[in-house]
Structures are given as structure tokens and as C-alpha cells.
Amino acid sequence: MPVVRRYSRQREAILTHLKGRCDHPSADQVYADLRETLPNLSLGTVYRNLNALSGSGDVLRFTVNGKEHFDGNITPHSHFICLNCGAILDIFDATQNKVKAQMEKELDCFVSGVQILVYGKCNACSK
Amino acid sequence: MPVVRRYSRQREAILTHLKGRCDHPSADQVYADLRETLPNLSLGTVYRNLNALSGSGDVLRFTVNGKEHFDGNITPHSHFICLNCGAILDIFDATQNKVKAQMEKELDCFVSGVQILVYGKCNACSK
DNA sequence: ACTAATAATAGTAATTATTACTGATAAGGA
């Protein structure tokens, strides 16, 4: 809604925090973790900024089991979700880019991005 | 939780209804539509059965903008989401199967399914 | 067909996740 985006310590902290971890936290996890260094950070602020950051493409978001997860790593990659333990693992390969290119050709319209969730049983749970 | 699954008119109606439409309704849409023929159907029943049906693979589910959508068409396909008008369109092509096969080879573990969401601007909105 | 066991339901209450609101704070251009 605002015409200009101003800097804020809170948004900076949220982005830095997300980029500094390798998992896929939900909004309340980000909130809980950041409260340790920013004791009066507000949950609404976390939501507002995660929305803003994903809107501008600075973080990724996706939903697993009805719960939103955020990812500070924006290099194209897919996610594996273990149906047994619930783990969310990164899959860094060319699939993302391949599918995007294929879809652009096939659909002949603007494609901003592709989200791929792979469901299965992780190696740890397969033993 | 139950050890055996019993037949129920409600679950049958929900499944039949979903298979009879080509869009991707949310739980409350299914509820609203089915209430016309089953006036005392409960919303909780819709949720419980949609969970059961997606769990057994009889319907697909995916989340767009934090809202869950269900799909009675379980032939492998992807979904296109228009960032402008919010439309959800089916993409029937080989991508789904290709990606699944690729992931199985790459990850060397059981892959039950793949969910692909393509974000962009639909043809109608591109004019 | 009758009966017993229990899965499933309707209706409602409770929970969870997310957004909206409000007065105070602070970024940043003039």
C-alpha cells in the first residue's frame, strides 16, 4: 500500500535471520527466535514483513499441511516433504528451471516462478 | 484413527461432487454447494472427509495464498495460478510424471507424488 | 432379520493462523 518502502531494523533483522538459517521456519518460529535479540518485536511485524519480503522476491514461501513456511534461500530449488516425519528438505537441481522454461514455452504467457513440492519418505525414515 | 473405514453417504456425496466439477474449490465452497442437496451436512464432516479422501489419494489438495483447494481430478497434472486475477488453471502435460521419475532417480527414496504450482499472468490478464 | 460394536455425523465450542486497527515511533527528504 505505501508508495515508498522505508528501511526498518525489524525487516532487516528478519531477512538476515532467514538468510542465516538453512531450514524453513514458519512465521511464529521466526518470531520466537528473533525475540531473543529483539525482545519487543511484534508478531504482526513479522507477518507484515514476511509478506513484503516474499512479495518482493527476497524470500520464498510455500505451504505444507496448511502451514506457511519461509525460505531465505532464493536460488531456484524444490522441496521434499517426508510424509512420515514431516521433514522439509531442499532439492538443489535443475528441475525448477527446466519446468519453468517448459511452462513458458507451453503456455505462452508470463511465468514468474514455479513451486515444486515432492512428497515421499525420506532416507532416514526408510530404514 | 478408526481401524476400518465405513461407507457414508456424506463422503460419497463429497467425492462425487468433487469429481463432477472441473474447478478447485475450498472446503467451505464444497460445503455451501452440497448443502443444497444435503441440507444438514456439517462443515466439520466436509473437512473430515476431505482430509480422509486426500489421505487415501482419492482427491488432490494444494494451497494457494494460504487457502486450501481440492481437486477431484487425480490424473497427474500441474496448476497455474494467475497472480493478477487469482484464477487456478489445470495444466495437463507430462511434467508431473517426468519430475516424479527424475526425483525418484535422484533422491533414491519412495516418492508418493509431486505437486507443481506455476505462478504467472494468465492469457486473459495479459491483454 | 436382529443385535452389538463402533465409525461417522450434526452441531457447537475451541483452537490456530493470520490480518486489521490504533496511537506511538522513527526514517529520511526538504
Add this chain to the structure above:
DNA sequence: TCCTTATCAGTAATAATTACTATTATTAGT
């Protein structure tokens, strides 16, 4: 430094989903 207003903290409100409970319905066994 001053002014405009984006952003904030704190809290209230909303939306989506699940949990609970007494009742109903399915189904296996007689």
C-alpha cells in the same frame, strides 16, 4: 531541524480448521 508518513508494538478481530459430545448409521456376526 522539521514534516510527512511508513513502520512499529500491542492488542483486538477475523478466518480457517480442528476438537468435542451426544446421536445416528453402517456392518459384521448371530
